[in-house]
Amino acid sequence: MNARSLTLSNITKTYDGRHMAADDVSLDIKAGEFVSFLGPSGSGKTTTLMMIAGFQHPTSGEIRLGERAIDNLPPHKRNIGMVFQNYALFPHMTVADNVGFPLRMRGVAKQDKERRSREALAKVGLQGFEKRVPSELSGGQQQRVALARALVFEPDIILLDEPLGALDKALREHMQVELKRIHKDLGVTMVYVTHDQSEAMTMSDRIAVFNQGRIEQVGTPNEIYRAPKTRFVACFIGDSNLIEGSALGGGRFDTPVGIVEARSSQTDRNRRADLLLRPEMIRIAETSQGGRQPLKIDSTINYGDNLLVIGKLGSQAIRMRVPGADARRLEGVSECHVTWRAEDVHVIA
Amino acid sequence: MKLRTSPVFVEGPMPLIAPAVMFLSLFFLVPLGYVVWMSLSQPVIGLQNFGRLLNSSLFASVLYSTFKTALLVTLLSLLFAYPLAYAAANGSKRFATFLLTVVALSFWTSYLVRTYAWMVILGNQGPVTALLSWLGWDPAPKILFTTFSATLAMTHALIPFMTMSLFAVMKRIDPLYVRAAENLGAHPLRAFVSVYLPLSAPGIVNGCTLVFITCLGFYVMPVLLGSPRDQMIAGIIGDQIEQTLDFGLGSAISIVLLALTLAVYAVYNRFFGLDRLWAGGDR
Amino acid sequence: MNVWIRSLAILIAAFVAAPMFIVIPMSFSSAASLAFPPPGYTLQNYVNFFSDPNWTQPLTNSLLIGLGTVCMTMLVAVPASFALVRHVFIGRTVFNLLIMLPMIVPTIVMAIGYYIYFGQLRLVQSYLGVILAHSCIALPMSTLILTAALKGFDRSVERAAMNLGASPFTTFRLITFPILRPAFTVAGLFAFIASFDEAVIGLFISGRDKATLPRQMFNAVRQEADPTISAASSFLFLLVLAGVCIWLAPQLVRRRTRLLGQTDGNGAAQPAAATS
Numbered sequence: 014m015n016a017r018s019l020t021l022s023n024i025t026k027t028y029d030g031r032h033m034a035a036d037d038v039s040l041d042i043k044a045g046e047f048v049s050f051l052g053p054s055g056s057g058k059t060t061t062l063m064m065i066a067g068f069q070h071p072t073s074g075e076i077r078l079g080e081r082a083i084d085n086l087p088p089h090k091r092n093i094g095m096v097f098q099n100y101a102l103f104p105h106m107t108v109a110d111n112v113g114f115p116l117r118m119r120g121v122a123k124q125d126k127e128r129r130s131r132e133a134l135a136k137v138g139l140q141g142f143e144k145r146v147p148s149e150l151s152g153g154q155q156q157r158v159a160l161a162r163a164l165v166f167e168p169d170i171i172l173l174d175e176p177l178g179a180l181d182k183a184l185r186e187h188m189q190v191e192l193k194r195i196h197k198d199l200g201v202t203m204v205y206v207t208h209d210q211s212e213a214m215t216m217s218d219r220i221a222v223f224n225q226g227r228i229e230q231v232g233t234p235n236e237i238y239r240a241p242k243t244r245f246v247a248c249f250i251g252d253s254n255l256i257e258g259s260a261l262g263g264g265r266f267d268t269p270v271g272i273v274e275a276r277s278s279q280t281d282r283n284r285r286a287d288l289l290l291r292p293e294m295i296r297i298a299e300t301s302q303g304g305r306q307p308l309k310i311d312s313t314i315n316y317g318d319n320l321l322v323i324g325k326l327g328s329q330a331i332r333m334r335v336p337g338a339d340a341r342r343l344e345g346v347s348e349c350h351v352t353w354r355a356e357d358v359h360v361i362a
Numbered sequence: 363m364k365l366r367t368s369p370v371f372v373e374g375p376m377p378l379i380a381p382a383v384m385f386l387s388l389f390f391l392v393p394l395g396y397v398v399w400m401s402l403s404q405p406v407i408g409l410q411n412f413g414r415l416l417n418s419s420l421f422a423s424v425l426y427s428t429f430k431t432a433l434l435v436t437l438l439s440l441l442f443a444y445p446l447a448y449a450a451a452n453g454s455k456r457f458a459t460f461l462l463t464v465v466a467l468s469f470w471t472s473y474l475v476r477t478y479a480w481m482v483i484l485g486n487q488g489p490v491t492a493l494l495s496w497l498g499w500d501p502a503p504k505i506l507f508t509t510f511s512a513t514l515a516m517t518h519a520l521i522p523f524m525t526m527s528l529f530a531v532m533k534r535i536d537p538l539y540v541r542a543a544e545n546l547g548a549h550p551l552r553a554f555v556s557v558y559l560p561l562s563a564p565g566i567v568n569g570c571t572l573v574f575i576t577c578l579g580f581y582v583m584p585v586l587l588g589s590p591r592d593q594m595i596a597g598i599i600g601d602q603i604e605q606t607l608d609f610g611l612g613s614a615i616s617i618v619l620l621a622l623t624l625a626v627y628a629v630y631n632r633f634f635g636l637d638r639l640w641a642g643g644d645r
Numbered sequence: 646m647n648v649w650i651r652s653l654a655i656l657i658a659a660f661v662a663a664p665m666f667i668v669i670p671m672s673f674s675s676a677a678s679l680a681f682p683p684p685g686y687t688l689q690n691y692v693n694f695f696s697d698p699n700w701t702q703p704l705t706n707s708l709l710i711g712l713g714t715v716c717m718t719m720l721v722a723v724p725a726s727f728a729l730v731r732h733v734f735i736g737r738t739v740f741n742l743l744i745m746l747p748m749i750v751p752t753i754v755m756a757i758g759y760y761i762y763f764g765q766l767r768l769v770q771s772y773l774g775v776i777l778a779h780s781c782i783a784l785p786m787s788t789l790i791l792t793a794a795l796k797g798f799d800r801s802v803e804r805a806a807m808n809l810g811a812s813p814f815t816t817f818r819l820i821t822f823p824i825l826r827p828a829f830t831v832a833g834l835f836a837f838i839a840s841f842d843e844a845v846i847g848l849f850i851s852g853r854d855k856a857t858l859p860r861q862m863f864n865a866v867r868q869e870a871d872p873t874i875s876a877a878s879s880f881l882f883l884l885v886l887a888g889v890c891i892w893l894a895p896q897l898v899r900r901r902t903r904l905l906g907q908t909d910g911n912g913a914a915q916p917a918a919a920t921s
Binding site for chain 3: 386442467478
């Protein structure tokens with residue numbers, strides 16, 4: 014399958030001239046890459062997707078698919094595959110006619126059309142469903158038909174708009190694996206819109222985090238998780254402790270929990286910064302190492318495989334995740350000593 | 363046309379609106395304007411047609427009897443339609459289908475067919491007269507061409523309208539409410555009066571409004587079945603066109619009828635919003 | 646449900662349905678009068694209805710006018726309903742009210758308006774005049790049916806079609822129209838029946854030549870001279886009866902299939918799911 018790159022250059026979109034649905038969005042998606050647009054509802058991720066598909070027009074900026082600028086092409090001439098949130102299968106057509114539709118629009122001969130539809134259905138594991146109509150299929154099956162229909166005509170890129178949102182948890186996880194497999198097999202460029210951070214983390218090559226019409230950060234799941242660039246990204250993805258501090262130089266910060274060392278590039282002295290410390294990076298210490306105050310435990314929530322401890326370190330509220338194996342040590346305890354490594358403290362500029 | 367109805371790439375709704383606006387302007391608003399104009403200009407410009415109506419005791423009595431009849435028909439059809447709609451909304455599916463089929467049968471049958479049927483039934487050689495004289499009522503009273511026959515026929519004709527308005531609202535009333543009321547100690551009749559009846563009120567209002575308005579402007583049945591001495595307003599408009607050819611007066615009466623109708627709509631709109639009237643009570 | 650309410654409902658249903666059935670025996674009456682029960686039986690009324698130009702011509706006229714009304718109404722109602730459902734524009738409320746206005750204004754008022762206006766346009770006693778007037782009458786109901794269907798229409802299938810390579814026109818032809826076809830059919834049918842049953846405007850503007858069937862029936866009832874009216878009434882009533890039965894049939898079939906599905910288990914449940 015022919016994968017193409019997608020370039021968004023300074024895309025803005027506004028309906029009323031004041032509020033920005035998309036605000037200076039720029040992004041390079043490489044051919045064959047799987048990129049997720051992650052963000053809360055109303056953050057501009059779906060608007061951006063709709064502009065790529067051609068259902069909405071940017072107020073300014075340029076969209077290029079491979080070498081070609083597609084801003085002035087109507088949706089039906091863009092050769093982009095799309096899987097819709099509610100699948101948008103044609104209710105009055107059979108599965109075969111649904112999947113064959115894009116080929117029919119491209120004037121593909123009947124026999125060829127049937128063969129390719131069959132192949133596409135086989136790729137998503139739906140052989141033998143050709144004669145059914147959408148209302149006879151389960152949600153997961155409809156999802157697969159929508160996927161087959163989006164890839165049967167070998168589009169330059171495939172857009173997926175929260176495609177798994179309507180499925181139950183088990184099926185969703187199964188489809189995540191399936192989608193990833195199809196992406197790998199076909200090598201096609203995919204853009205995946207979701208508000209579910211774990212979905213984005215597990216599936217993507219890169220994630221673009223959207224907030225209030227802007228892209229806050231683009232990076233691999235690891236980068237986004239370990240080194241978020243903004244408070245928003247730090248809070249939106251994963252659980253977090255954000256500790257305010259002012260730089261003392263040399264990677265040291267003065268904070269409510271005392272002097273904290275961080276993995277840090279040079280930060281000007283006295284500059285204020287937010288320090289990110291993931292709850293699972295905090296560990297129970299044997300004794301009060303390094304003169305740290307004890308953590309006052311307010312409450313604990315047992316997840317089975319881990320224990321979430323909510324407490325205070327001095328005046329700073331702290332969340333800590335203790336692995337199940339260590340959790341027993343906290344039974345009936347109202348205070349414990351904690352520690353972490355300097356390299357696990359990330360400085361948000 | 364088809365190209366313009368295309369979903370996304372319509373530049374604006376203008377091409378979609380234009381046909382309706384042009385069509386209704388030319389073939390609805392202009393003829394309606396003619397009625398207004400004729401009422402004010404025939405035979406000479408001025409308000410004298412309305413003055414004639416104001417001073418006519420005949421017109422006053424027509425107006426009175428039109429209102430009386432419309433009100434009576436509305437109440438009677440509500441009385442008949444309510445149990446029908448209630449049974450259809452709360453009965454078994456089969457029973458409901460049966461009742462709704464009967465209503466649909468009546469709804470779709472032409473007024474003229476029903477008018478003819480009533481002429482046979484109520485005529486002096488018909489079954490009702492025969493029954494009355496068999497019971498010893500001799501000579502049997504004249505039933506046809508009376509206010510009674512027109513009222514009966516109109517009630518019969520409008521029961522389906524009323525039933526549909528009521529049914530649309532009633533089928534959305536969750537039977538759990540009534541059960542809850544009964545569970546809380548209300549007698550079934552009490553539960554009906556204090557829970558079901560108020561919940562079905564929007565249907566009653568809709569049905570009564572529709573039936574009353576339809577009745578105000580009813581032409582066919584009062585003219586064919588009613589008493590010539592006790593005409594309704596639509597009937598005397600027809601007389602002006604067909605017999606006296608007094609278009610000025612006919613138009614003026616039309617304007618009065620239109621104003622009365624609009625007044626009823628305005629009151630409904632003030633309290634409930636017009637959208638609901640045709641939507642069957644929902645939204 | 647209470648047996649009293651059931652009985653009451655059945656009694657009222659009988660009152661609603663029964664009077665109309667009298668037209669069937671009457672249509673076979675050999676008497677010219679309205680005597681019931683008829684003194685003798687004959688098919689003469691039907692022969693007249695289908696051969697006497699006084700009746701065949703109005704029937705043809707009404708059919709032609711009905712078809713013309715369907716076309717005219719749809720030509721206006723379809724774009725209007727798309728505008729109402731899919732666009733937000735200044736004056737939308739006024740536009741909506743304008744479309745509903747013909748349902749508000751009493752028909753007799755419009756009859757006098759058309760009588761004068763079409764008289765000046767020389768459209769009295771013409772097909773076109775009646776078609777235009779009937780289209781106004783039919784427009785509100787047809788538009789209501791279409792807008793209701795359009796509101797329930799999921800537009801993402803149109804986007805999907807365009808995304809998959811269909812031009813806006815092709816999308817309408819292959820996706821939008823076929824999915825909405827039942828609503829189009831019902832809206833058209835309503836327009837036809839609104840015209841076919843309309844008596845008042847037809848009475849005043851169709852004239853002798855282009856007389857509609859309701860006009861002919863109105864005059865026959867008024868003059869009480871032509872017993873053919875009984876066959877006309879019976880014919881129309883049987884048409885409705887057949888129509889209602891056809892409407893009822895699928896529901897009965899569906900219930901039957903569902904019953905089968907319940908007794909036979911999984912195997913027979915499939916067709917029930919497909920038809921519902």
